[in-house]
Amino acid sequence: MSGTTHTAATRAEYCVIACAETWRGDGEILASPMGPVPAIGARLAKLTFAPELLLTDGEAMLMGDIPPMGAASQVTEGWLPYRKHLSMVSGGRRHVMMGASQIDRYGNQNISCIGDWSRPDRQLLGVRGAPVNTLNHPTSYWVPRHSRRVFVERVDMVCGVGHDRAASAGPSARRFHDLRRVVTDLAVLDFTTEDGSLRIRSLHPGVTEDQVREATGFPLEVPPGGVPPTREPSAEELRLIREVIDPGGVRDLEVRT
Secondary structure (H helix, E strand, O other), X not given: OOHHHHOOOOHHHHHHHHHHHOOOOOOOOEEEEXXXXXXXXXXXXXXXXXXXXXXXXXXXXXXXXXXXOOOOOOOEXXXXXXXXXXXXXXXXXXXXEEOOOEEOOOOOEEOOEEOOOOOXXXXXXXOXXXXXXXXXXXXXXEEOOOOOOOEOOOOOOOOXXXXXXXHHHOHHHHXXXXXXXXXXXXXXXXXXXXXXXXXXXXXXXXXXXXXXXXXXXXXXXXXXXXXXXXXOOOHHHHHHHHHHHOXXXXXXXXXXX
């Protein structure tokens, strides 16, 4: 093994592990990671505990190999044109990890605009496929900068549908609504509370519960017995991250401590 494998895991590598864990147990579905750290996490999951995951090259091909970040796939496992992709989305055979410009305590997500919708201060990506994602298949979120600007009491516009809005919309909206986790540079959050609000699931090394609360614009619950640490990567997982999946260190450009 390379000597770099024996150096301590970085915050970015803990984030990669936390993202990878969101796909544990999903089986043969399409993993759709959005962003470098989620992409590294999905590739790590497929190389270790989730070999059945399907990954695309970002266009229309299912990858049969796991190329390093930035490199082209050399093995094509299948063809996934847009119409087939949409079919998988509507059929629930996909678990996406999206970003969030804003997210509230119930998981309502905004990637469209900041400020009043009729005259926003800033125009962002737009609603995109966020409503369909959240109402049809498992959805998680990745937030590389955990702050009160992102974790807000009320989002300026609802793109991804949270638990409160799905509940108020009725049975058809709740049927396949499945928000899993929110991974940030500070912690892992989930929605396993009675009212479907966010709680702290685990803390990354060096991060305190008070730090997470201070960086969040609403109250957060904690697990009974306290908040555990985020799972530590194994030596083999570190080797795969550093030498196989991301030898160029793209992860460190997104997460800095």
